[in-house]
Amino acid sequence: MSSTTRAARPVPACPIRPGEPCTLCQVDVTGPQDCGLVWLVMGDDELRAGVHRSRLAAPGRR
Template identity: 50%
Template sequence: MTRHVEPRCPLRPADKCSLCHPGADGPHNCGLVYLMMNDDELRELYAEGRRHAREGGSGA
């Protein structure tokens, strides 16, 4: 018996992958995720926002 796992969007962790990038079939080949994670400055800003949200801040 296999379970179906719903992929989550790495950029919007509370949401399922909505396949918002044409041709993507999950986060593993999403162009938007690729661009975000390969931009050092943008990736650091994103990580900072997630840290802030985890600590009880209002941003994500």
């Protein structure tokens, strides 16, 4: 009898919800890399600054 161990895949973080993992909350996405919401938010100076501010304010900031 053999046993196999699988390495757990790291869960990507959601770039626009600091401290939260990507939950695939958008339709037809495979992660942050093809998330349209991330693309929109990170492409806007004000929104990106807001994400940065909330990241700094988040407990256990990363």
